[in-house]
Amino acid sequence: MTQASARSLDVPADATIPSRHPKAPGVGERIPPHNPACRGCADVPGGIHMESWVDDDRGEGGDPGVGVAVRSRMAVTDDMQGGPGLIHGGYLMAAFDECLGSVAPLVTRSCVTARLETDFRAPVPVGTTLWLRARLDGVLRRKYFVSAEARLDSEDGPLVGTARALFVQVDLQHFLRHGRAEDLEAIGASAEQIRAARG
Numbered sequence: 001m002t003q004a005s006a007r008s009l010d011v012p013a014d015a016t017i018p019s020r021h022p023k024a025p026g027v028g029e030r031i032p033p034h035n036p037a038c039r040g041c042a043d044v045p046g047g048i049h050m051e052s053w054v055d056d057d058r059g060e061g062g063d064p065g066v067g068v069a070v071r072s073r074m075a076v077t078d079d080m081q082g083g084p085g086l087i088h089g090g091y092l093m094a095a096f097d098e099c100l101g102s103v104a105p106l107v108t109r110s111c112v113t114a115r116l117e118t119d120f121r122a123p124v125p126v127g128t129t130l131w132l133r134a135r136l137d138g139v140l141r142r143k144y145f146v147s148a149e150a151r152l153d154s155e156d157g158p159l160v161g162t163a164r165a166l167f168v169q170v171d172l173q174h175f176l177r178h179g180r181a182e183d184l185e186a187i188g189a190s191a192e193q194i195r196a197a198r199g
């Protein structure tokens with residue numbers, strides 16, 4: 001296998017689609033912030049204030065509950081401006097990262113973005129609302145392949161962007177080893193745990 005194909009975002013033929021974890025929120029339920037300081041999903045100054053719900057991915061056969069999906073909403077505010085009156089592309093990518101990143105934790109523990117590919121299909125004016133929908137396309141070992149689309153002002157509004165991503169499952173050590181100590185302590189990690197993780 002070449003290096004390029006090993007790192008592709010194409011879903012491998014032997015990937016599977018596991019069910020939602022029994023303790024995960026159910027279809028239609030709001031997904032709570034994974035970190036009270038997250039600039040993606042928590043209600044903090046400077047954040048994008050994304051709201052997300054578990055969606056029902058009916059899959060090609062139309063069977064309810066066979067897949068795992070997330071629906072998200074984000075108001076496009078003045079402070080997200082790039083071109084005059086238009087969203088900065090980085091904010092659209094942040095919106096995709098947050099929506100896509102909410103899918104795998106419905107199945108497993110924490111995952112982080114390893115790769116994110118975005119197609120900007122149409123300009124997004126400030127003052128509109130973005131509606132995003134992401135679904136789990138396949139899982140292989142620690143790798144979670146997901147894809148999403150973004151629409152303007154309603155769930156079936158004009159398509160403004162699409163994205164594919166790979167999330168890699170990590171354990172608590174990832175955060176203990178790399179995160180800023182005061183932020184880890186604010187969510188309950190002890191100084192001892194942090195020291196131990198860093199060796």
Ligand SMILES: CCCCCCCC(=O)SCCNC(=O)CCNC(=O)[C@H](O)C(C)(C)COP(=O)(O)OP(=O)(O)OC[C@H]1O[C@@H](n2cnc3c(N)ncnc32)[C@H](O)[C@@H]1OP(=O)(O)O
Pocket residue numbers: 006007008034040097098101110111112113114115141142143166168170
């Ligand atoms: C709590 C939830 C938070 C969610 C917040 C929203 C999401 C985010 O924005 S997370 C923040 C941004 N992301 C990051 O900071 C991640 C930084 N990167 C890393 O920490 C590491 O590179 C990490 C964890 C992704 C992978 O490292 P590591 O654990 O050593 O795994 P590694 O063995 O290299 O890779 C595992 C598999 O993924 C594949 N892979 C890793 N990176 C990539 C990539 N960029 N492209 C394609 N494939 C990749 C590898 O090829 C390997 O595949 P295989 O199983 O077939 O051999």
